[in-house]
Amino acid sequence: MATEAPLVPRHARWSLPADYQTDVSIPELPLFVAARSHALAEPEKAAVIDRTRNQSFTYLELLNDVASFKAQIEQYLPSSQTEEPRVAFLTPSGYDYVVIQWAIWAAGAISVPLCTSHPLPELQYTISDSDPSLIILHPSFSRLEAGLREQAPTIPLITITPFSQTPSHTTTLPRFTTGFPLSRGALIIYTSGTTSRPKGCVTTHETITFQAQCLVEAWKYSRNDHLIHVLPLHHIHGIINGLTATLLSGGTVEMHAKFDAKTVWDRWTERGSTMFMAVPTVYSRLIDYFDSSIRGTDSESAARQGANALRLVVSGSAALPVSVKQKFDQITGHVLLERYGMTEIGMGLSCGLEREKRIDGSVGWPLPGVQVRLTDPETSGVITTSGDELSGNIEIKGPSLLAEYFRQPKATAEAFTQDGWFKTGDVAKRDASGAYFIQGRESVDIIKSGGYKISALEVERKILGNVVLGDVVREVVVVGVADAEWGQRVAAIVTLRNQGHEIDLKTFRAPLKEDMAPYKIPSILKVVDAIERNAMGKVNKKQILKQYFE
Ligand code: MLC
Numbered sequence: 284m285a286t287e288a289p290l291v292p293r294h295a296r297w298s299l300p301a302d303y304q305t306d307v308s309i310p311e312l313p314l315f316v317a318a319r320s321h322a323l324a325e326p327e328k329a330a331v332i333d334r335t336r337n338q339s340f341t342y343l344e345l346l347n348d349v350a351s352f353k354a355q356i357e358q359y360l361p362s363s364q365t366e367e368p369r370v371a372f373l374t375p376s377g378y379d380y381v382v383i384q385w386a387i388w389a390a391g392a393i394s395v396p397l398c399t400s401h402p403l404p405e406l407q408y409t410i411s412d413s414d415p416s417l418i419i420l421h422p423s424f425s426r427l428e429a430g431l432r433e434q435a436p437t438i439p440l441i442t443i444t445p446f447s448q449t450p451s452h453t454t455t456l457p458r459f460t461t462g463f464p465l466s467r468g469a470l471i472i473y474t475s476g477t478t479s480r481p482k483g484c485v486t487t488h489e490t491i492t493f494q495a496q497c498l499v500e501a502w503k504y505s506r507n508d509h510l511i512h513v514l515p516l517h518h519i520h521g522i523i524n525g526l527t528a529t530l531l532s533g534g535t536v537e538m539h540a541k542f543d544a545k546t547v548w549d550r551w552t553e554r555g556s557t558m559f560m561a562v563p564t565v566y567s568r569l570i571d572y573f574d575s576s577i578r579g580t581d582s583e584s585a586a587r588q589g590a591n592a593l594r595l596v597v598s599g600s601a602a603l604p605v606s607v608k609q610k611f612d613q614i615t616g617h618v619l620l621e622r623y624g625m626t627e628i629g630m631g632l633s634c635g636l637e638r639e640k641r642i643d644g645s646v647g648w649p650l651p652g653v654q655v656r657l658t659d660p661e662t663s664g665v666i667t668t669s670g671d672e673l674s675g676n677i678e679i680k681g682p683s684l685l686a687e688y689f690r691q692p693k694a695t696a697e698a699f700t701q702d703g704w705f706k707t708g709d710v711a712k713r714d715a716s717g718a719y720f721i722q723g724r725e726s727v728d729i730i731k732s733g734g735y736k737i738s739a740l741e742v743e744r745k746i747l748g749n750v751v752l753g754d755v756v757r758e759v760v761v762v763g764v765a766d767a768e769w770g771q772r773v774a775a776i777v778t779l780r781n782q783g784h785e786i787d788l789k790t791f792r793a794p795l796k797e798d799m800a801p802y803k804i805p806s807i808l809k810v811v812d813a814i815e816r817n818a819m820g821k822v823n824k825k826q827i828l829k830q831y832f833e
C-alpha cells in the first residue's frame with residue numbers, strides 16, 4: 284500500500300562525545316511498545332517518509348535513532364526533578380521532528396514543539412514561559428540561533444545534524460527498559476484563550492495515548508494506512524490525530540513541509556495513500572485548485588478517482604461550511620468526516636465512519652471514553668433534553684483532558700467546573716440522536732482563522748506595542764469577520780494618533796511581521812474617526828461587527 288520514496292545517498296549521523304556514558308535504550312511506553320511490534324511484524328515497512336528529503340525510514344530505524352538521540356539529550360536534563368524537565372525544539376515537519384519528539388518522551392521529559400512560522404519574539408515567549416532545560420534547533424532555523432541564545436544564555440542549545448537513512452537498513456531493535464508512570468507529563472502545546480498571552484497546555488503520556496487510541500478505535504487506523512501529513516506540528520491536529528495515531532497503529536506517515544494544493548492532488552492522483560486530515564481552509568483550497576487547474580484537463584478523471592480511493596478524509600479544527608463539504612463530495616465522492624476537538628480535550632466528538640453517520644453541519648457524537656454534556660449558559664444547569672430550541676455550553680470529562688496549564692494553577696482551576704468538567708467555551712445544540720451541532724463560541728475575543736485559534740486581545744496588545752505602529756495607532760479593536768476561505772479573518776478597527784494621517788493595509792501589516800505569526804496579522808483594516816465605548820469605557824465587539832461588517 285505504501286509508496287516507497289526514491290532513496291537518496293546516505294549521510295553520516297551525529298555522534299556522541301567519546302567520554303560520554305550513554306544509555307542507548309527506550310522505555311516501554313505504549314507508543315514505543317506498539318512501534319516495536321510494528322518493527323518486528325514488518326521490518327521493511329516505512330514508518331515515516333520525509334518528502335522534503337525524499338527519504339524513507341522504517342520503524343526499526345526510527346526506534347534506533349530515538350534511542351541514540353535520547354542518550355544524547357539526557358546529558359542535558361537535570362537528574363533530580365520536582366517537575367519533569369521541558370525540552371523545546373524547532374524543526375520543520377519531517378523525520379527529524381519525529382525522532383526528536385520521541386527521544387524527548389523516551390528521556391522522560393516534556394516535549395515543547397515550537398511553531399515554525401513564529402517570529403523570534405513569539406519563540407522567545409514560548410521558551411521563557413516553558414522554561415526548558417534544553418533547546419534543540421534544526422539547522423534550517425540557524426538564523427534564529429543568536430536571538431534565542433541571547434534571550435536564554437543559560438539554557439543549552441544544540442543544533443542537530445539531520446538524521447539520514449543508514450547505509451544498510453538497521454536490523455536490530457534497541458534495548459527496551461521498564462517504562463515510567465504514564466502520569467508523567469509528555470507535551471506542552473501553547474494555545475490562545477481569552478487572555479492576551481498563550482497558555483501552555485500540559486498533557487501526560489496517559490492523556491496523549493488515550494487521545495490517539497480513541498481515534499484509532501473510532502476511525503480504524505491500521506498498518507495498511509498511509510497518511511499524507513500537511514499540518515503544522517505544534518498543535519494536536521497534526522501531532523496527535525495525524526502523526527501519533529498513525530504511528531501507534533503501524534501505518535506510514537508521509538510528511539510534507541507544508542500544505543500545497545498541487546502536491547496533494549498529485550499524490551492522490553498517483554495513489555498509494557489512504558488517509559488525509561485537514562482544516563476546512565485546506566479543503567476550500569483543494570476545491571479551488573481542482574476547479575482552476577484540473578477540471579476539464581486530461582488528468583481530471585485520474586485525480587477524481589485517486590481522491591475517491593482514499594479510505595478516510597477528515598475535517599476539523601474549525602466549522603466546515605456545508606458548501607465546502609458538498610463541493611468536495613461532488614468532486615471526489617467523499618463525504619468529509621467532521622469531528623470536534625480542542626487542545627485541552629483532544630478530540631471530543633466525531634461523526635461516524637459509516638456514511639449515513641456524517642450529518643451536514645454536525646460534529647457527531649462523543650468519541651469512545653469521552654463524556655460530553657451541555658450546560659445552560661444562564662444557570663449552569665445540565666441540559667438533559669435534546670432538540671433544536673436548546674443550546675448550551677459544551678463541557679467535557681474523561682481521560683483525554685489536559686493535566687494543567689503550565690505553572691498557572693488559577694487558570695487551570697477556572698477552566699473546570701466544581702464537579703471536574705472542562706469548560707470548552709464552545710456553544711452547541713444536540714439533536715434527538717445525540718448528535719452535536721456547534722453554534723459558535725461564548726467569547727468574541729477568540730478567533731479561528733485557517734484552523735488556528737487566535738486571541739483578539741493578544742493581537743490588540745501587539746499592535747499597540749509594535750515599535751512602528753505604537754506611535755501611529757491610538758486605539759485598536761480586533762474582531763473575527765466571517766470568511767468563506769479562512770472561516771474567519773482577523774480584522775483591526777483602528778483610530779490614529781494623528782487624525783490627518785492615513786495608513787493602508789500593506790503598511791499596517793509590514794511591521795507586525797516582526798512580532799506575530801502570519802496567521803495572526805490582521806488581513807482587514809478599517810481606519811475610523813472614533814470607536815464607540817460604553818459608560819465603562821468598554822467596546823461592544825458584537826456591535827462593532829454589525830456596524831462595520833454586515
Ligand atoms: C496566512 N495568511 C493568512 C492567514 N494565514 N491570511 C489571512 N488569514 C490567515 N489566517 C497569509 C499570509 O500572511 C501570507 O500572506 C499567505 O497567506 C501565505 O501564508 P502561509 O503561512 O504560507 O499560509 P498558508 O500556507 O496558505 O496556510 C494556510 C493553511 C494554514 C490553512 C495551510 O493556515 C494551516 O496549516 N492551518 C492549520 C492550522 C492547524 O493545524 N490548526 C489546528 C489547531 S488544533 P503574504 O501576503 O504574507 O504572502 C485544534 C484542535 C482541533 O484546532 O480540533 O483540531
Ligand code: AMP
Nearest residue numbers: 599600601602622623624625626721736
Ligand atoms: P484549539 O484551541 O486551537 O485547539 O481550537 C479548538 C477550538 O476549535 C474549539 O474550541 C472550537 O471552537 C474549534 N473547533 C474544533 N473543531 C471544530 C469543528 N469541527 N467545528 C467547529 N469548531 C471547531
